[in-house]
Amino acid sequence: MDKQQLLAAIEQLSDRECKAIERTLTAVQNMKENKYPFLGNFLGVTEETDADSETFVCSMPIGREVLNPYRIVYGGITATLADMAMGWMLEKRISGQDKFVTLDMHTNYHRAGTGKRLIATARVINQAQDIWQMACDVHNDRGDLVVTSTGTFLQLHRSRD
Missing domain, CATH: 1.20.5 (Single alpha-helices involved in coiled-coils or other helix-helix interfaces)
Structure with missing residues (x-):
């Protein structure tokens, strides 16, 4: 077109x-x-201030475009937020130049994604050579736990030249 x-x-x-x-x-x-990549911008994902150096927090608004026919956030959108939070933490807090790709991710859904915002809090569980194990909790703006997720990420080293 x-x-x-x-x-x-x-x-x-x-x-x-x-x-x-x-x-x-x-x-x-x-x-x-x-x-920041298109999808993160489209979803309105923003980094939140977090005094804890052991965690990384980001959030996104809940708007019509992310709701399923039942008027709750699509599960895939919530899982995407968790994946973005874990990867973003690694790129921002662990290595400013290296990139990370998701090797595996497991997501448990606890409550429907409702409210005005989803807030994702990511943390490192373990690191062995270039493999990072992460966890992320996603709450809504009312404090309800919506999703818990774990992910395994591969660190891709960029040349330092």
Whole structure:
């Protein structure tokens, strides 16, 4: 689809559908500024202030675009937040240059994702060479435990040149 076709398609959208396009464009623009991946920007994931050096906290708003037909956050979105929190902690707190990829992740769902925000708190469980074991708890803004997750991550070393 070229730009003219895209603009013509946008002209046919409802106001609600235009909001989704606006959110997408904002996510693309924010990627240039904050260097955070598209999905994190689209979901509105932001780092929270955390005085504890042993944990990393980030959160995302709960909006219509992440709700399933039952009006609760899709489980995959909640799991994505946990995965992002664990990976982001490793990249930010452990190594500023290296990257990390998820090798394995297990998620337990405890409560429906409801409220206004989801808050993810990640921590390191163990590290052996280039393998990191992580854990993450996701609560809603009312303090209800929504998800517990564990993940295994591989550290990819970047050259220091």
